[in-house]
Amino acid sequence: MPARSRRSRRLDVPAELAAAREGSHRAVARLVSVVSDGGPQLREVVAALADGSGDQAWVVGVTGSPGVGKSTTVAALVTALREEGARVGVLAVDPSSPFSGGALLGDRVRMGVHALDPGVYVRSMASRGHLGGLAAATPQAVRVLEAAGVDVVVVETVGVGQSEVEVAGLADTTVVLLAPGMGDGVQAAKAGILEVADVLCVNKADRDGADATVRELRQSVALGADGRAPGDWRPSVVRSVAAGGDVAELVDAVRAHQRWAREHDAVVPRRLRRAAAEVSAIALARLRRTFGQPGEGGLLDDVAGEVAAGRLDAFTAADRLVAEVEG
Numbered sequence: 447m448p449a450r451s452r453r454s455r456r457l458d459v460p461a462e463l464a465a466a467r468e469g470s471h472r473a474v475a476r477l478v479s480v481v482s483d484g485g486p487q488l489r490e491v492v493a494a495l496a497d498g499s500g501d502q503a504w505v506v507g508v509t510g511s512p513g514v515g516k517s518t519t520v521a522a523l524v525t526a527l528r529e530e531g532a533r534v535g536v537l538a539v540d541p542s543s544p545f546s547g548g549a550l551l552g553d554r555v556r557m558g559v560h561a562l563d564p565g566v567y568v569r570s571m572a573s574r575g576h577l578g579g580l581a582a583a584t585p586q587a588v589r590v591l592e593a594a595g596v597d598v599v600v601v602e603t604v605g606v607g608q609s610e611v612e613v614a615g616l617a618d619t620t621v622v623l624l625a626p627g628m629g630d631g632v633q634a635a636k637a638g639i640l641e642v643a644d645v646l647c648v649n650k651a652d653r654d655g656a657d658a659t660v661r662e663l664r665q666s667v668a669l670g671a672d673g674r675a676p677g678d679w680r681p682s683v684v685r686s687v688a689a690g691g692d693v694a695e696l697v698d699a700v701r702a703h704q705r706w707a708r709e710h711d712a713v714v715p716r717r718l719r720r721a722a723a724e725v726s727a728i729a730l731a732r733l734r735r736t737f738g739q740p741g742e743g744g745l746l747d748d749v750a751g752e753v754a755a756g757r758l759d760a761f762t763a764a765d766r767l768v769a770e771v772e773g
């Protein structure tokens with residue numbers, strides 16, 4: 447009963463945003479919940495966040511296979527960034543939700559040493575109800591954190607499936623974590639992570655095989671397996687022992703990439719790409735809703751039935767769908 451009334455409570459959005467700007471963790475939490483879970487006030491919140499101040503925080507995406515040490519690394523990274531005086535936000539993003547616990551992941555991170563630090567905001571997101579999915583919900587949550595004056599947002603995604611790689615790849619600096627013997631260079635290339643990584647970090651470098659993994663990754667990068675053009679940033683390969691708090695090479699690599707991106711006018715194109723992904727995710731989701739998903743008995747099913755029966759060609763069927771939207 448209390449949970450229910452809490453869910454249905456309408457937010458006073460301008461007041462919440464003002465409180466977030468004052469640094470209220472609870473206001474940040476409530477606004478991130480709206481952009482993550484969707485709901486009737488999503489549009490109002492997103493509109494209020496478009497206040498003309500533009501993107502300000504540096505977004506660091508961290509991804510890697512389960513067990514590679516993401517949570518430990520993110521916690522150590524936050525400690526290092528706090529020592530530099532930065533205000534830090536952490537978004538723990540779980541694309542597999544609603545089936546597994548995005549909240550659990552966030553709670554686990556939240557329990558760390560940063561739980562009581564007013565300069566650290568940690569939220570978990572599942573994008574359960576957001577029309578545009580994670581590609582839209584993540585930049586919107588970043589904007590909430592920016593309103594609270596955060597300088598760096600670390601976006602931690604679970605796993606290295608396609609959607610996680612996509613979300614991580616929308617960051618200003620994308621860090622892919624590997625561990626010795628778990629994700630070698632060939633696997634990394636196969637999973638498409640060499641293409642999105644700005645920094646490849648071999649965590650658990652206290653374990654056997656770390657040197658071999660680093661060597662192999664450096665070879666893959668040198669051989670151009672990452673598909674980048676000359677003049678592009680070459681991913682740096684570093685090591686960390688997150689469990690021992692040693693992420694110095696990783697922090698240096700993130701800062702080096704940030705400097706490079708600023709000096710080479712690489713920031714704006716990336717942010718445009720992020721905004722384009724956000725807008726197109728929302729627009730495409732809306733189109734899909736108009737057509738209906740396969741099996742929902744909507745317009746898509748109608749024309750698909752005609753195509754399957756050989757009475758209509760697929761291009762004409764697509765024309766009908768588009769005409770429906772435009773009309």
Ligand SMILES: Nc1nc2c(ncn2[C@@H]2O[C@H](COP(=O)(O)OP(=O)(O)OP(=O)(O)O)[C@@H](O)[C@H]2O)c(=O)[nH]1
Nearest residue numbers: 512513514515516517518649650651686687688689
């Ligand atoms: N030896 C060693 N173990 C580490 C290191 N970093 C993390 N671990 C351990 O690896 C395990 C997994 O760490 P997590 O940080 O939970 O990894 P994760 O990638 O967030 O894991 P999932 O939540 O399963 O995706 C834990 O037992 C950590 O203590 C390290 O640098 N060296």
